[in-house]
Amino acid sequence: xxxxxxxxxxxxxxxxxxxxxxxxxxxxxxxxxxxxxxxxxxxxxxxxxxxxxxxxxxxxxxxxxxxxxxxxxxxxxxxxxxxxxxxxxxxxxxx
Amino acid sequence: xxxxxxxxxxxxxxxxxxxxxxxxxxxxxxxxxxxxxxxxxxxxxxxxxxxxxxxxxxxxxxxxxxxxxxxxxxxxxxxxxxxxxxxxxxxxxxxxxxxxxxxxxxxxxxxxxxxxxxxxxxxxxxxxxxxxxxxxxxxxxxxxxxxxxxxxxxxxxxxxxxxxxxxxxxxxxxxxxxxxxxxxxxxxxxxxxxxxxxxxxxxxxxxxxxxxxxxxxxxxxxxxxxxxxxxxxxxxxxxxxxxxxxxxxxxxxxxxxxxxxxxxxxxxxxxxxxxxxxxxxxxxxxxxxxxxxxxxxxxxxxxxxxxxxxxxxxxxxxxxxxxxxxxxxxxxxxxxxxxxxxxxxxxxxxxxxxxxxxxxxxxxxxxxxxxxxxxxxxxxxxxxxxxxxxxxxxxxxxxxxxxxxxxxxxxxxxxxxxxxxxxxxxxxxxxxxxxxxxxxxxxxxxxxxxxxxxxxxxxxxxxxxxxxxxxxxxxxxxxxx
Numbered sequence: 001x002x003x004x005x006x007x008x009x010x011x012x013x014x015x016x017x018x019x020x021x022x023x024x025x026x027x028x029x030x031x032x033x034x035x036x037x038x039x040x041x042x043x044x045x046x047x048x049x050x051x052x053x054x055x056x057x058x059x060x061x062x063x064x065x066x067x068x069x070x071x072x073x074x075x076x077x078x079x080x081x082x083x084x085x086x087x088x089x090x091x092x093x094x095x
Numbered sequence: 096x097x098x099x100x101x102x103x104x105x106x107x108x109x110x111x112x113x114x115x116x117x118x119x120x121x122x123x124x125x126x127x128x129x130x131x132x133x134x135x136x137x138x139x140x141x142x143x144x145x146x147x148x149x150x151x152x153x154x155x156x157x158x159x160x161x162x163x164x165x166x167x168x169x170x171x172x173x174x175x176x177x178x179x180x181x182x183x184x185x186x187x188x189x190x191x192x193x194x195x196x197x198x199x200x201x202x203x204x205x206x207x208x209x210x211x212x213x214x215x216x217x218x219x220x221x222x223x224x225x226x227x228x229x230x231x232x233x234x235x236x237x238x239x240x241x242x243x244x245x246x247x248x249x250x251x252x253x254x255x256x257x258x259x260x261x262x263x264x265x266x267x268x269x270x271x272x273x274x275x276x277x278x279x280x281x282x283x284x285x286x287x288x289x290x291x292x293x294x295x296x297x298x299x300x301x302x303x304x305x306x307x308x309x310x311x312x313x314x315x316x317x318x319x320x321x322x323x324x325x326x327x328x329x330x331x332x333x334x335x336x337x338x339x340x341x342x343x344x345x346x347x348x349x350x351x352x353x354x355x356x357x358x359x360x361x362x363x364x365x366x367x368x369x370x371x372x373x374x375x376x377x378x379x380x381x382x383x384x385x386x387x388x389x390x391x392x393x394x395x396x397x398x399x400x401x402x403x404x405x406x407x408x409x410x411x412x413x414x415x416x417x418x419x420x421x422x423x424x425x426x427x428x429x430x431x432x433x434x435x436x437x438x439x440x441x442x443x444x445x446x447x448x449x450x451x452x453x454x455x456x457x458x459x460x461x462x463x464x465x466x467x468x469x470x471x472x473x474x475x476x477x478x479x480x481x482x483x484x485x486x487x488x489x490x491x492x493x494x495x496x497x498x499x500x501x502x503x504x505x506x507x508x509x510x511x512x513x514x515x516x517x518x519x520x521x522x523x524x525x526x527x528x529x530x531x532x533x534x535x536x537x538x539x540x541x542x543x544x545x546x547x548x549x550x551x552x553x554x555x556x557x558x559x560x561x562x563x564x565x566x567x568x569x570x571x572x573x574x575x576x
């Protein structure tokens with residue numbers, strides 16, 4: 001199966017990923033090539049096989065619901081692109 | 096000084112032949128002299144000298160762990176408090192990590208000296224180090240060739256003796272393939288053996304950190320410090336860590352070695368095959384019983400991997416949004432523009448390709464056809480390993496189909512680059528440990544033998560590699576630079 005530039009644009013939007021127009025052709029070609037590669041999985045009958053999400057089939061370990069982290073807001077915000085009064089600044093979302 | 100092993104250096108420091116400060120200065124000078132290899136993204140000279148001074152004091156006081164005062168380097172995927180941690184990306188070019196990765200904490204506690212942060216493919220996505228924002232690393236054996244990737248800086252630095260040893264990470268071969276291309280010893284541990292806390296995530300069900308060193312003996316010492324349960328990593332496995340050095344000397348008589356026929360068929364270059372078969376003969380002389388085995392589902396490892404890894408990558412990399420840290424575009428028009436342009440301007444082409452692929456595979460209507468199908472294939476591949484390892488102690492095969500390819504040779508054709516990972520990827524899907532051990536050369540470029548074992552059998556792999564290194568000297572050969 002192959003993708004069109006329209007498809008790639010839609011996927012890029014889902015991922016909030018800017019793609020230069022000039023690169024669209026190569027992404028379309030590469031992604032179509034990858035899909036072709038993936039189609040090979042169709043050769044294998046996997047009916048009745050349990051999907052494997054974890055290589056050791058472990059389940060998520062849980063911990064007691066107690067606070068373990070200390071507040072490090074200033075420390076973490078020191079590397080933020082834009083902050084004010086302890087808040088992260090982004091362009092206005094609601095007029 | 097830079098040719099000595101970890102235990103030799105530890106002995107020299109204790110015998111006061113030289114100090115850690117002198118040793119560190121020596122390595123810093125070597126790094127400067129070989130800057131053209133581009134192995135380091137950041138050299139932490141001041142920090143290294145301060146750590147070396149502290150190490151000398153600790154050595155003088157006695158009771159210092161074996162790595163105390165030894166200059167090592169970290170792949171730039173491990174967060175280092177107060178030091179730029181770029182992950183090879185423009186996205187994190189301005190990122191000063193606010194905390195230490197578990198692996199960094201452990202090496203600091205062990206008294207190791209941090210020389211700097213090593214170059215890598217952007218977000219560990221690549222097999223040649225050519226996707227790094229900081230430029231390609233050169234292979235010290237042939238500077239027109241790639242060092243492999245994604246831990247290309249780590250492999251080049253260890254091979255060129257620009258660090259005693261280094262850390263790497265392996266999602267689809269990123270420790271073993273560069274180790275093979277640069278003629279060093281690299282070990283990808285069992286999934287969950289080394290904490291992923293503070294190790295920037297690419298594909299969380301596959302990522303695993305491990306040691307890159309000059310010998311199995313050195314790798315055992317480094318892994319000893321890196322391994323262990325960490326409650327801060329929810330996928331860390333709570334299993335005791337054996338004494339890796341203690342098991343190295345076990346004789347190999349009776350060792351059962353399996354050679355999957357799928358690893359030695361079409362696609363493996365004849366020169367590499369010849370070197371590997373000579374190494375396997377050496378194992379026969381050491382008493383190993385070699386048998387042919389078959390793992391029929393291995394051929395589907397690449398398609399399954401290129402669904403699962405990009406799917407996990409697209410989720411993991413959604414955190415890079417230009418809001419809380421990392422790159423932000425100039426003058427965003429609105430929030431969507433901020434996200435879209437920050438990510439579009441700061442991610443390189445390979446990263447974008449994988450985010451797009453993963454987003455597609457996880458999107459409505461395709462999830463079952465791609466993601467669930469890939470997870471089912473993953474189980475069948477994993478069962479191939481289970482069956483094989485019920486019959487033999489270790490599986491041996493190639494790490495790569497060829498020796499290191501030329502810089503620029505494959506970067507224009509991503510699919511052919513993916514296909515070259517054929518021998519390493521299945522191991523990550525199954526979560527088993529595997530090593531690359533240098534076993535010879537072809538046209539002056541190193542060849543690596545892959546040794547694969549049971550879950551948590553790192554001690555056995557190191558033992559199997561070490562016994563070979565007792566009767567050969569490939570691991571001691573260094574590039575003439």
